[in-house]
Amino acid sequence: MNTEIIRKDFPILKQEVNGHPIVYFDNAATTQRPEPVLRAVYNYDITGNGNPHRGAHVLAISASQAYDGSKETVRDFIHAASVEEIIYTRNATESLNLIERSYAETHLKKGDRILITIAEHHSNLVPWQRACEKTGAELDYIYVDKETGHFREEDLAKIDDPRVKIFSFAQVSNVLGIDFDPVPLIERAHRHGAIVIMDGAQGAPHKHTDVQALDCDFYTFSGHKMCALTGIGVLYGKKALLEEMEPFLRGGDMIEQVKEQETTFAPLPARFEAGTQYTEGAVSLAAAINYLQHIGFDFIREQERKLTARALEGMKQISFVHIVGPDNPEEKEGLIAFTVDGVHPEDVAQILSADGICIRTGHHCAEPLHTYLGINSTCRASFYFYNTEDEVDYFLDKLAQVRKVMGYRD
Numbered sequence: 070m071n072t073e074i075i076r077k078d079f080p081i082l083k084q085e086v087n088g089h090p091i092v093y094f095d096n097a098a099t100t101q102r103p104e105p106v107l108r109a110v111y112n113y114d115i116t117g118n119g120n121p122h123r124g125a126h127v128l129a130i131s132a133s134q135a136y137d138g139s140k141e142t143v144r145d146f147i148h149a150a151s152v153e154e155i156i157y158t159r160n161a162t163e164s165l166n167l168i169e170r171s172y173a174e175t176h177l178k179k180g181d182r183i184l185i186t187i188a189e190h191h192s193n194l195v196p197w198q199r200a201c202e203k204t205g206a207e208l209d210y211i212y213v214d215k216e217t218g219h220f221r222e223e224d225l226a227k228i229d230d231p232r233v234k235i236f237s238f239a240q241v242s243n244v245l246g247i248d249f250d251p252v253p254l255i256e257r258a259h260r261h262g263a264i265v266i267m268d269g270a271q272g273a274p275h276k277h278t279d280v281q282a283l284d285c286d287f288y289t290f291s292g293h294k295m296c297a298l299t300g301i302g303v304l305y306g307k308k309a310l311l312e313e314m315e316p317f318l319r320g321g322d323m324i325e326q327v328k329e330q331e332t333t334f335a336p337l338p339a340r341f342e343a344g345t346q347y348t349e350g351a352v353s354l355a356a357a358i359n360y361l362q363h364i365g366f367d368f369i370r371e372q373e374r375k376l377t378a379r380a381l382e383g384m385k386q387i388s389f390v391h392i393v394g395p396d397n398p399e400e401k402e403g404l405i406a407f408t409v410d411g412v413h414p415e416d417v418a419q420i421l422s423a424d425g426i427c428i429r430t431g432h433h434c435a436e437p438l439h440t441y442l443g444i445n446s447t448c449r450a451s452f453y454f455y456n457t458e459d460e461v462d463y464f465l466d467k468l469a470q471v472r473k474v475m476g477y478r479d
C-alpha cells in the first residue's frame with residue numbers, strides 16, 4: 070500500500086484552497102469518502118433501490134439483500150457472534166441513547182451507579198445524566214491525571230463498587246487520543262456485576278476490533294468516521310441483553326403482530342429498527358469496511374503512528390505549542406489536541422484554514438474534560454491513512470508561523 074495510490078480514491082483531497090492543496094486533518098470529526106464507497110451507493114441506487122423487507126418484487130428483494138448483506142459485513146468486521154446482535158442506527162450518539170432508553174431506564178434504580186470517565190464525548194455522558202434523572206441512579210467519573218492524561222489509579226477502584234451497574238467508556242478519547250488496553254477494565258467491571266459499554270467512535274475506524282475478545286456488552290460506532298456516508302451508525306449488543314430490552318422506537322417493520330390494542334415485536338435485530346431503514350447508508354458502510362480491509366488495518370495503524378510521531382516531534386520543537394495529554398506517539402491514536410500561547414484556538418484554525426489546513430477547534434463535545442483540565446478550548450489535528458508526511462511538515466511550518474501572523478515578534 071502507498072498513500073499516493075490511495076489518495077487517488079479521494080477526489081476531495083485534490084482540491085486547493087487559496088492556491089494551497091487542501092490538508093484535511095479533521096478526521097476525528099468525520100472522514101472523507103473514497104470513490105469505491107460512492108460508486109457502491111450509486112450502483113445500488115441505479116440498479117437495486119427498493120424498500121428492504123417490504124414486498125416480494127425484484128427491487129424489494131435486491132434492497133433486502135443489500136441491507137442484510139451489509140449487516141453480515143459489519144458482523145464480521147467487529148467479530149460479533151451473529152447478525153442479530155447488529156442494530157443499525159443513525160450514529161454512535163443514537164446507539165448510546167438507545168442503550169440509555171431501552172436498557173438503563175428499565176434496569177437501574179435509586180442507589181445504583183453509572184460510571185464513565187471524565188474524557189467522554191457528550192454522547193457518552195449526557196444520556197447517562199438522563200438515566201440518572203429518570204431512575205435516581207448516580208453518575209460518577211473516573212478522572213485522568215492532568216499531566217499524563219491516563220486514568221488515575223485511585224479512581225479505577227470505583228469499578229469495584231458493586232453499586233456500579235453500567236460502566237461506559239470511549240475506546241479512544243477524541244481529545245486525549247490515548248490508546249489503552251480496555252480488557253482489564255472490562256474484566257474488572259464484570260467481576261463486580263456491571264455491564265460494559267464501549268464507545269468505539271474513535272476506535273473502530275482505526276484498529277481491528279473484536280467484540281467477543283473484548284467481551285464488552287455493547288459497542289457503538291459511526292460510519293461517517295470510517296469512510297462511509299453520514300447517517301449510518303451501529304449498535305452491537307450481546308443477544309441475551311438485547312432480547313430482554315424494550316424497543317426504542319415503535320412502528321413499521323419492528324413488529325410481529327399488531328392488534329387494535331396490543332403488539333408483539335419482531336425478533337432481533339428488526340425489533341430495534343423501526344421504519345424504513347437507510348439502505349444507502351448500510352451499503353456505504355459495507356463498502357467502507359471492504360475498502361478499509363483492503364487497505365489493511367496494519368497499514369492504517371502504521372501510517373497513523375508515523376504521522377502522529379512526526380507531528381508530535383515537530384510540535385514539541387515549537388515552544389509556544391502545548392500538547393494536551395501524552396506527547397509520546399506510542400500512546401497516541403492518531404489525534405493531537407493542543408493549545409498555542411496567546412492565540413485563541415479559533416484564530417489558529419482560521420489562520421491555518423487560509424493555507425488550506427483543516428483542523429478542529431472548541432471543546433470537541435467534551436466540555437467536562439476541558440473544564441476539569443482548566444482549558445476553555447483546544448485545537449485538534451487528527452489523521453487518517455490517506456494523510457501524508459508532507460502534509461504534516463506543511464502543517465508544522467504553518468503552525469510555527471501562527472503567532473507571527475497574529476502580530477507577535479517571536
Ligand code: PMP
Nearest residue numbers: 160161162190192239243270291
Ligand atoms: N464518541 C466519540 C469519542 C466521538 O469522537 C464522537 C464524534 N465526535 C461521538 C462519540 C459521536 O459520534 P456521532 O456524532 O457520529 O454520533
